[in-house]
Amino acid sequence: MKPDALPLPHLLWLLGGLLLAAAPHALRLPWWINATAAALFVWRAYIARRRSALPARWLLLTLALGNVVGVYFTYRTIFGRDAGVTLLVVLLAVKLMEMQTRRDIFVVVFLAYFLALTNFFYSQTIPTAVLMLATVLAVTSALVGINALSRPIIANLKTAGWMLVQAGPVMLLLFFLFPRVQGPLWGLPQDAFAGVTGLSDTMTPGSISQLSQSDAIAFRAKFTGAQPRRDQLYWRGPVLWNFDGRTWRAGLPRLRREMAIETNGTPLDYEVTLEPHNRNWLFALEMPSRIPQIARMTSDYQLLSLPPVRNRIRYEIRSFPDYLATSGGERGDLAVALALPDDFNPRARALAREWRGGPGDDLAVVRRAIDFFRNGRYEYTLSPPLLGVNTVDEFLFDVRQGFCEHFASSFAFLMRAAGIPARIVTGYQGGEINPVDEYMVVRQTDAHAWAEVWLAGRGWVRVDPTAAAVPMRIDMGITGAMPQGVAGALPLFVRTNLDWLRTVRWNWEALANQWNQWVLGYNPERQRDMLARLGVPQPDWQTLSMMLFWSVAAVLLAIAVWLLRTVRHDDPVQRAWLRFCSKLRRAGIDRTATEGPFDYAARAMTRLPERKDLVRAIADLYVDLRYGARVDPREFLRLKKLVQEFKT
Numbered sequence: 001m002k003p004d005a006l007p008l009p010h011l012l013w014l015l016g017g018l019l020l021a022a023a024p025h026a027l028r029l030p031w032w033i034n035a036t037a038a039a040l041f042v043w044r045a046y047i048a049r050r051r052s053a054l055p056a057r058w059l060l061l062t063l064a065l066g067n068v069v070g071v072y073f074t075y076r077t078i079f080g081r082d083a084g085v086t087l088l089v090v091l092l093a094v095k096l097m098e099m100q101t102r103r104d105i106f107v108v109v110f111l112a113y114f115l116a117l118t119n120f121f122y123s124q125t126i127p128t129a130v131l132m133l134a135t136v137l138a139v140t141s142a143l144v145g146i147n148a149l150s151r152p153i154i155a156n157l158k159t160a161g162w163m164l165v166q167a168g169p170v171m172l173l174l175f176f177l178f179p180r181v182q183g184p185l186w187g188l189p190q191d192a193f194a195g196v197t198g199l200s201d202t203m204t205p206g207s208i209s210q211l212s213q214s215d216a217i218a219f220r221a222k223f224t225g226a227q228p229r230r231d232q233l234y235w236r237g238p239v240l241w242n243f244d245g246r247t248w249r250a251g252l253p254r255l256r257r258e259m260a261i262e263t264n265g266t267p268l269d270y271e272v273t274l275e276p277h278n279r280n281w282l283f284a285l286e287m288p289s290r291i292p293q294i295a296r297m298t299s300d301y302q303l304l305s306l307p308p309v310r311n312r313i314r315y316e317i318r319s320f321p322d323y324l325a326t327s328g329g330e331r332g333d334l335a336v337a338l339a340l341p342d343d344f345n346p347r348a349r350a351l352a353r354e355w356r357g358g359p360g361d362d363l364a365v366v367r368r369a370i371d372f373f374r375n376g377r378y379e380y381t382l383s384p385p386l387l388g389v390n391t392v393d394e395f396l397f398d399v400r401q402g403f404c405e406h407f408a409s410s411f412a413f414l415m416r417a418a419g420i421p422a423r424i425v426t427g428y429q430g431g432e433i434n435p436v437d438e439y440m441v442v443r444q445t446d447a448h449a450w451a452e453v454w455l456a457g458r459g460w461v462r463v464d465p466t467a468a469a470v471p472m473r474i475d476m477g478i479t480g481a482m483p484q485g486v487a488g489a490l491p492l493f494v495r496t497n498l499d500w501l502r503t504v505r506w507n508w509e510a511l512a513n514q515w516n517q518w519v520l521g522y523n524p525e526r527q528r529d530m531l532a533r534l535g536v537p538q539p540d541w542q543t544l545s546m547m548l549f550w551s552v553a554a555v556l557l558a559i560a561v562w563l564l565r566t567v568r569h570d571d572p573v574q575r576a577w578l579r580f581c582s583k584l585r586r587a588g589i590d591r592t593a594t595e596g597p598f599d600y601a602a603r604a605m606t607r608l609p610e611r612k613d614l615v616r617a618i619a620d621l622y623v624d625l626r627y628g629a630r631v632d633p634r635e636f637l638r639l640k641k642l643v644q645e646f647k648t
Contacts, residue, residue: 006105010145011048013153014108015041015096017138020131021115022089028082028122030074033090036067040093055097064094085118105146112139126515137164169555177548179541180524199277199426201238201250203449205391208426209382209403214444217275218428219283220513221440224269228285230430231474232268232321234450234462235283235442237427239300241336243416245344246391248409248424251336254299260327260459261287261301263320273314273439273516280304282315283427283442286462287325290318299328300423301460312516326459329421334454337421345392345413352417362420362455366463369414373407373469376400380470404429404466404473408449411465421454425462430477436510446477573625573636580618580643597623611646618642 006014019041026034047054067090068078075083092111099108116135119128141160145153200207219235240248268285282295282303292315295303305313355368377400384402387394392410395402408424415422429448431440450464467474531539536547581591581600589607591600601619605612621639625632 006048006099006146007149008045008048009153010142010149012045013138013145013156014105014112014142015045017135017142018092018096018108018112018115020135020138021112021119022092024119024122024128024131025085025089029086029089030070032070033067033086037089037093040096044096044099054100057098060094060097063097064091067091067094081121085121088115088118102146106143109139109143109146124520126512133164137161140164166559169559170552173548173551173555175522176527176530177544177551179544180522180527199237199279199281199447201240201279203240203248203405203409203424203426204246205387205395205406205409206384206403208405208447208449209384211444211447213382216444217509218277218442218444218446219272219274221273221431221442222271222438223440227433227440228268228321230477231467232285233428233430234286234448234464235428235431235446236286236288236302236425237281237283238425239298239302239452240424240426241300243340243409243413245341245389248412251300253302253304255296255304259297259299259301260325261289261320262324262326263287263289263322265320265322268319268321269316270319271314271316273312273513273521274309276309276311278308278310280306280308282309284317285319285321287321287323288317288319289323292316299333301325301328312520314517314521324459325461329454329459334421337423337454338416338419340413340416345390345417347390347393347397348410348414349417351396352414355414356418362453365418365420366415366453366455366461369411369418370463370465370468373411373465376469378402378407378469380466380473404447404449407465407469408451411463412451415451415453423452423460425450425452429464429474432477434506434510434513436506437513439510439513441509573622573639576636576639576643577618577622577626580622580646583643583646614642614646618646 022037046052068087071083071086071090072078075086077083078087088111092108092115095104095108095111099105113136116132116139119132122128137157137160140163141153141157144156144159144163145151148156199211238250241251242249267289270285272283274282282292282305284291284303287301288297288303291297291303294305294307294313294315296306297303351372355365358364358368376396379401380403381401382403384395384406385399387399391406392413395406396410412422412424426447426449428442428446429450430446431442433440448466450462450466452460452462455461464474528539531537536543539547577597584591584600584604587608589604595603597619601615604615608615618639621635621642625636625639
């Protein structure tokens with residue numbers, strides 16, 4: 001096949017399929033890769049348009065090697081997800097410039113299929129799946145057109161669509177029966193989670209406020225019984241112990257088999273669907289009493305997953321909102337919870353000494369601190385002023401503007417300065433019930449920080465100074481806590497005054513949740529449950545292989561029978577011809593099994609000379625319509641009319 005043997009419309013259709021496959025990568029690829037690929041695409045179309053010769057092999061080899069070197073210096077490797085996808089895009093574009101044989105075209109087509117697959121390394125959402133389905137349809141129609149250059153593109157597209165429909169049952173069987181593996185599709189490359197955002201094991205002024213400007217979903221929760229109150233929605237995450245004057249850091253986790261928790265009241269039973277964040281921590285309402293098998297609890301009541309959470313996971317849990325956390329009060333723990341850096345925040349230290357010098361015990365000091373925050377006229381803002389060396393002093397006495405991390409950090413500092421052990425707990429506070437599917441959605445905008453103090457006889461007690469200073473943060477969420485006119489800084493989908501947008505978001509997120517639960521969440525456990533309901537309680541790989549083999553064989557057989565019935569009974573041209581043969585049979589002119597249309601028509605014309613013109617016209621039309629390159633509907637209608645007019 002020469003460079004101009006592939007007609008321009010078919011080449012442009014193939015290029016369109018390649019663009020669909022590569023388009024989602026455009027925002028992730030280096031600008032020079034995008035420019036190079038676009039230039040090569042345009043150049044290839046120009047060559048086909050002008051029927052010019054393809055570039056010399058030495059030029060293509062130089063271009064390919066130059067791009068490989070460029071990818072290496074950009075990523076410092078040619079392996080891994082990002083570097084590998086970049087190489088695939090640019091080398092596929094180079095391959096277009098030497099595409100001159102049928103084999104070259106087949107190579108480009110199958111590379112396009114693989115490029116479409118690489119999009120799932122980054123996203124497995126519904127839009128990505130729909131776009132890749134359109135990509136496969138376009139590329140498959142181009143493949144059909146390569147083998148039938150005279151057919152119109154619309155006919156090729158229809159054929160490709162029917163091929164995908166016929167492949168659908170086999171795809172479903174492979175999905176349900178092929179042995180599932182743990183871990184995400186992108187588990188091997190080490191750069192798979194470079195863009196994952198979420199809570200951290202450190203906290204500095206402004207860190208959580210920046211996170212709260214993202215409306216990404218952190219996790220979903222489905223409650224078995226009644227929904228908890230908003231003031232009970234404290235989702236516990238990393239616990240921070242060490243403070244250097246500006247940054248709080250988590251201590252070294254110590255796993256415990258048993259943690260003392262005194263519970264009262266009615267428990268909350270719920271299931272959490274956690275989005276991947278590439279860390280070990282899990283989230284649960286305070287305080288969890290029954291944890292999943294994959295989790296362990298630390299000495300500071302934090303839940304940790306044994307493997308990092310690198311794919312979406314579900315776990316069931318039970319929590320008691322009314323509890324006493326009496327573990328973790330050993331002498332070493334309390335010593336760490338009292339440590340403060342020297343020469344920081346003298347005014348806050350003086351205030352803490354004043355509280356300690358007053359009447360009452362530790363609980364009285366805590367209450368004075370809560371009253372201090374409640375009456376301090378503090379402002380809750382996503383854009384707090386920058387703070388200097390003495391961050392606590394400047395926040396408490398000067399700027400009086402901050403986010404939850406400012407309130408929690410200042411309160412914990414005051415408690416330690418007053419001789420009361422304190423630590424910071426980060427996580428999420430709140431959540432929004434989606435009325436479509438009744439799942440509670442917790443977003444990054446719900447990220448929160450609060451404090452815990454150790455009180456003799458009561459253990460670790462939660463104190464949320466943000467709730468004392470800005471109670472609207474707990475009662476109405478972050479949008480209710482924002483000052484008038486500042487809520488516009490929040491993500492668009494979080495603003496409560498756009499009801500129509502909230503309705504669209506609820507429906508879309510409910511659909512996405514079902515996709516996550518039943519498609520992306522179809523893990524080995526769900527596969528075993530499904531097979532158990534089919535009577536296969538403990539399937540091994542041999543059993544799954546045999547089930548898959550016979551199921552696919554049965555589906556292929558059913559499709560083959562259906563196709564044969566379609567060819568035999570649903571071909572209107574063939575039906576018209578068989579009707580004509582039936583009329584000739586009644587006239588005593590029976591067709592033999594080896595007799596072709598023209599031979600049969602010639603014999604009929606000899607027997608029926610008065611009808612020979614009509615017989616010849618019917619035979620000619622039938623052969624043209626049956627074996628020609630395309631079917632003209634007008635010619636088919638003429639064939640039907642001639643058969644109806646034929647009388648013996």
